[in-house]
Amino acid sequence: MTDPKFYGAGFPYKKFKPNDMPGKLIVLEGTDGVGRSTQIQLLRHWLEDEGFAVSDTGLRRSPLTQPGLNAAKMGHTLSPLTMSLFYATDFADRLENQIIPALEAGFYVLSDRYFYSTIARDVVRGADPDWARKLYGFALKPDIVFLLKADVQLLVKRLVTDRGFDHWESGMDIRCADNLYDSFCTYQGELIQQFDGMVKEFNLIEIDATRSPQAVHNDLKRKIKSRILNHP
Amino acid sequence: MLKSNPHLGRLIVVEGIDGSGKSTQIDLLTKWLRKQGKLVYFSEWNSSELVKSTTRMGKAEKMFTPTSFSLLQSTDFAHRWENKILPMLKAGVIVLADRYSFTAFARDVARGVDPTWVRDLYSFAVMPDLALYFRVSLDVAVKRILSSRAKIKYYEAGMDLGLSDNKVTSFKMFQQRVIDQYDKMVGEFGFKVIDGSLSVELQQKVVREAVSKVLEGWGGLVDPSFSQARKTSSQSSMGRKP
Numbered sequence: 001m002t003d004p005k006f007y008g009a010g011f012p013y014k015k016f017k018p019n020d021m022p023g024k025l026i027v028l029e030g031t032d033g034v035g036r037s038t039q040i041q042l043l044r045h046w047l048e049d050e051g052f053a054v055s056d057t058g059l060r061r062s063p064l065t066q067p068g069l070n071a072a073k074m075g076h077t078l079s080p081l082t083m084s085l086f087y088a089t090d091f092a093d094r095l096e097n098q099i100i101p102a103l104e105a106g107f108y109v110l111s112d113r114y115f116y117s118t119i120a121r122d123v124v125r126g127a128d129p130d131w132a133r134k135l136y137g138f139a140l141k142p143d144i145v146f147l148l149k150a151d152v153q154l155l156v157k158r159l160v161t162d163r164g165f166d167h168w169e170s171g172m173d174i175r176c177a178d179n180l181y182d183s184f185c186t187y188q189g190e191l192i193q194q195f196d197g198m199v200k201e202f203n204l205i206e207i208d209a210t211r212s213p214q215a216v217h218n219d220l221k222r223k224i225k226s227r228i229l230n231h232p
Numbered sequence: 233m234l235k236s237n238p239h240l241g242r243l244i245v246v247e248g249i250d251g252s253g254k255s256t257q258i259d260l261l262t263k264w265l266r267k268q269g270k271l272v273y274f275s276e277w278n279s280s281e282l283v284k285s286t287t288r289m290g291k292a293e294k295m296f297t298p299t300s301f302s303l304l305q306s307t308d309f310a311h312r313w314e315n316k317i318l319p320m321l322k323a324g325v326i327v328l329a330d331r332y333s334f335t336a337f338a339r340d341v342a343r344g345v346d347p348t349w350v351r352d353l354y355s356f357a358v359m360p361d362l363a364l365y366f367r368v369s370l371d372v373a374v375k376r377i378l379s380s381r382a383k384i385k386y387y388e389a390g391m392d393l394g395l396s397d398n399k400v401t402s403f404k405m406f407q408q409r410v411i412d413q414y415d416k417m418v419g420e421f422g423f424k425v426i427d428g429s430l431s432v433e434l435q436q437k438v439v440r441e442a443v444s445k446v447l448e449g450w451g452g453l454v455d456p457s458f459s460q461a462r463k464t465s466s467q468s469s470m471g472r473k474p
Contacts (some may be wrong), residue, residue, distance in 0.1 A: 013298055013344025064295045065304075068286030077282050079314055081356060085307035086283070092299045134352045138299050 001025060001103055001143055008137020011096065023103035024228050025140065027114040030148030031191050032169040033155040033162070034209050035216065039148070040110050042217040043224075047108050050229075055102040058112030062093035073168065080125035080174070087118045088135050095140060115139050116202060120194035124187065125174055143228050145202060146220060147195055148209035152188050159184075233351040234333070234359040234421075241321035241452060243358065244443060245332035247414065248366035249407050250388070251373035251380075252428045253435065257366065258330050260436050261443060265326060269458035270447075273320040275312060277331030283308045291387060298343035301387070305336055306353050313357050321358075324453040333357055334365075334417060342409035343393060362446045363421055364439060368428035370408050374400075 001021040010016075026043070028036045037058075044054045060069055069086050072078045078086070091114075102109050115136040122132040159165060165180040167173070171187025172180060198204060205223060209216055237243055244261075246254040258274075265272045279287045283304055290296045290304065320327050333354040340350045377384065378400070386392070389399045390406025418425060424442050426435055 009346030009349050011297075011299060011344075012346050064290050064300060065286055067289070068283060071285065072282055077311070079311075081310045081314060082282060082307050085303060085310050085353075089286075089300050089303035089307060092297070092303050093295070096297045096299065097295075131352065131355060134349065137346065137349050137352075 004103075005141045006137070007139045007141060008134065010138055010140070021100065021103035022106040023108055024144075025099065025103060025109050025111065025142040026224065026228075027111045027116075027142045027145040028148060029113055029116050029145060029195065029204060030150075030209060031155060031188050031195070032166075033158045034148040034150050035158070035213060036112050036148060038213050039216060039220060040112050042213065043110055043220060046217075046221060047110075053105075053107045054110060055098070055107045056110040056112065057094050057098055059087065059117065060090055062090040062097075064093045065090040078173070080122065080127060083125070084118065084122045084127055084132065084135065088115075091115055091118065091136070092138060095138070100140065111142070114142060114145065116145070116195070116198055116204070120191050120198070123194055124171070124190045144224065145204050146207050146223070147199065147204040148207050148216070149192075149195075150209045152185050152192070154210055155188055156181075156185070233355050234357060235355075237321065237358040237361055239318075239321040239358070240324035241327055242362075242446060242450060243317070243321060243327045243329065243360040244362045244364070244446065245329040245334070245360045246364045246366065247331060247334045247338075247423070248368070248428060249370075249373050249410050249414070251376035252366035252368045253376075253432070254364070254366040254428075255330055256432060257364075257426070257435055257439055258328055260432075261439055262328055264440060265328075265443070266455070269455050271325045271453045271455045273316070273325045273327045275317055275327060275329045277309075277329075277335055280308055280311045280315075282311045291385075294386065294392065296387070296392060298340065298345050298392075301343070301392075302336065302340040302345050302350055302353070305340075306350075309333065309336065309354070310356065317357075326447070326452060329360070332360060332363070334363065334414070334421065334423075337417060338410045338413035341413050342406060343390070359421070362442060363423045364426055364442065365414060365418060365423035366426050366428040366435075367411075367414070370404060370411060372429055373407065374404055377403075 001024060003018040004016040004021050028039055030036055040056055044056060047054050060066055065086065069090060072086065099109050099111065119132045123129050165184055170180045170184035172183050176183040176186035199206060207216060207219060246258045248254045262272055262274055286304060317327055336354065337350055341347050384399055384403050389403035391399065391402050393406065395405045396402040417423060426438055
């Protein structure tokens with residue numbers, strides 16, 4: 001990261017100078033079941049083979065908010081608004097305490113989703129799009145963001161052979177339909193629309209994720225190499 | 233950034249630093265309104281079940297940054313807003329809040345977050361019909377706090393900002409920053425300023441006058457048990473002098 005930039009005011013109580021963060025922030029975005037975690041693993045092995053130190057992070061992994069957020073997801077007290085804000089707390093904690101320190105130490109940070117996912121979910125749940133974006137004014141602009149894309153039918157195929165349908169991933173909290181399957185299809189379809197609308201705004205690089213994991217990996221590798229890799 | 237209150241109920245909030253005397257005043261106000269048969273809901277700035285364990289851990293382990301602290305408090309406030317304040321306002325109740333979003337604007341900005349960012353964060357809530365700001369000098373507040381409580385807590389004292397290693401010194405420096413933020417908001421949000429150094433009863437007189445003005449010609453919910461109680465008491469007192 002040659003010159004750290006933020007989407008809004010950032011963290012006014014901390015000042016960053018150019019070259020304060022020699023690491024790189026690489027983000028993989030996309031809906032549930034699109035293959036992000038597989039790709040993160042493949043990228044980690046490849047980058048480490050190349051001699052780079054790698055750190056990874058993903059939603060809900062902040063030690064501050066993880067227990068409370070998980071408990072809240074088990075109950076029925078989490079509304080779209082409080083979910084938005086609780087996830088933003090998780091994101092802020094990870095950004096300040098994990099991602100930025102890792103970047104300062106020269107790590108390549110692989111982020112399984114960033115705040116684009118949470119904005120998409122918030123807006124599908126009825127949040128004001130402008131409010132949801134301003135919320136993340138403290139967010140650091142990544143070096144590169146990939147949007148892994150697949151249609152809903154493929155996501156369904158992957159989920160049935162993997163972990164099955166989940167209450168939140170199916171948007172059952174807002175009851176897109178009276179059953180998990182239909183709700184999943186509607187909800188994920190709306191998320192895809194939100195992501196598509198963010199491509200230009202946030203400079204997302206679209207990746208066809210309907211191909212084999214290896215083909216997707218090669219594509220990501222090529223793009224990372226040509227755009228951001230620091231070779232000694 | 234805060235839209236005006238479109239609901240039937242009325243929202244009255246008190247703001248000011250710890251030791252400004254606002255809780256004493258809102259307590260007297262609550263009792264006074266209830267005695268008139270008004271339905272009053274009282275709301276405090278404290279942790280709801282949703283974030284309680286996270287807040288406790290964050291404080292105990294000193295894990296908060298100004299931004300994560302601000303966001304977690306807004307999560308907590310949003311929970312209270314959706315589950316308590318908003319339904320009460322819609323129902324037509326008088327909601328009295330001991331601290332509201334302005335507490336976050338004052339404290340979070342004193343901690344260094346961006347003023348516009350934190351105001352946008354709370355834009356889901358409405359502007360109170362009356363915001364009373366109890367202004368006291370730092371010395372008065374500190375004297376009240378130090379004499380009434382054994383220990384100032386870490387975040388209360390703004391120890392996370394590294395202003396001073398001494399808790400009392402840090403507390404004073406942090407609270408002064410909070411006062412500065414409150415003072416800046418007087419014009420921005422049209423706070424009714426109450427001189428917190430006046431006697432309790434004099435302050436209460438000013439408070440009641442301001443509240444009466446806001447409630448003039450307003451028809452909210454009346455406490456059903458109150459009208460009932462009045463009827464029964466007038467029936468049982470028949471024959472006696474009223």
